[in-house]
Amino acid sequence: MNRNKLLAGLTRLAAPESAPFDELETRNALVEWLTELKFPFEVDRFGNTLVRIRHGHPRRQVAFVAHLDHPAFRVMSVKGPLVTCRAEGGVPARGVRGAKVVFPKTAEGPVLGTIDSVKTKGGDRPRTDVATVRIGARVPPPKIGEFGVFSIPALKRAGNRLKMRAADDLAGVAAIVGGLADLSKGSNPVDVTAMFTRAEEVGFHGSIALAIEGKIPRDTTIVSVECSEANDNIKLGKGPVVRLGDRSGPFAPQSCALVRGAAENTKKLTFQKAMLTGGSCEATAFTVFGFDAAGIALPLLCYHNQGPRGVAAEEIDLRDLEGAVQLIVATAERAGAGVEDLDLLRNELVLSSTDGRERLREPIDPITGYPRAARF
Secondary structure (H helix, E strand, C coil), X not given: CCHHHHHHHHHHXXXXXXXXXXXXXXXXXXXXXXXXXXXXXXXXXXXXXXXXXXXXXXXXXXXXXXXXXXXXXXXXXXXXXXXXXXXXXCCXXXXXXXXXXXXXXXXXXXXXXXXXXXXXXXXXXXXXXXXXXXXXXXXXXXXXXXXXXECCCCEEEECCEEEECCHHXXXXXXXXXXXXXXXXXXXXXXXXXXXXXXXCCCCCHHHHHHHHHCCXXXXXXXXXXXXXXXXXXXXXXXXXXXXXXXXXXXXXXXXXXXXHHHHHCCCCCCCEEECCCCCCCHHHHHHHCCCEEEEEEEEEECHHHECCCCECCEEEEHHXXXXXXXXXXXXXXXXHCCXXXXXXXXXXXXXXXXXXXXXXXXXXXCCCCCEXXXXX
């Protein structure tokens, strides 16, 4: 998918506000995009959106997963101009007081307020638990159960940098759609399922529903595609990350080898490799239920809107997004071809250690039948 179409699709996804369990408008934007691209899709009984592309005689099936929701605030009570909200997902805690919050779906239209106070939870990385938002005295308040999000522009571009209200995980969604578009035009054998899930930020609920409902065959390789916080070793603009694990632990060796092999054998693809332990992703959720899983990540600044001094837009690099599309295509085609990268690595290790293992063998004394260095 060319850059302009990819960026237009991401802009469409980013326009509506999204929250756990309130992803309907974002899903509608996705469905409109899929329809324009002429992709058959299914919405399961949990509201997850699935797309499958299959042609040729593929040897292995692969599924890419990304989620539609972003951390938000859920209205618990309203007392005059004070709206008390429970944080849903990893809402940041540092510099949050004074930040602007918008309640976009009230009956009277969007309602804007300012965070008056917060209660936090967590240890080394505290996050907001409860926030009190002050709205105007004469403004119709939101109702209990409605949601609010930080008042941040949906998407702004400056060169290759994209600043977004919710890059995580809409960039992953766009990357998968871009990969599907390219795969649909190819001739290599592939069997690819795209899974766009709900309520990931509050417990992987959409993914768990897919994992236990039997929608996805157990021998499918699962690849999570999302954003992950950049660090000293992982930089924006240096390519997508072959994600080897997350905060919960390492991913499956076979799946990681597949994604790494695809990256290493794709011409002109710049990529990075890392565990990225800042958070857990949907690869972990599927691993728990017996699937082999790995990950592709886009480096992200201001993860979950936590900037250096307070609330800020999340930021990704457009080149990393394009690289993620390339890597998705390469991974699907490599799986379809039946390449077993872990076997290749194992064979390489065995062959390269032939001489070394021979040197380790101690000569046997023909008289005693024991190694010559043995002492009795």
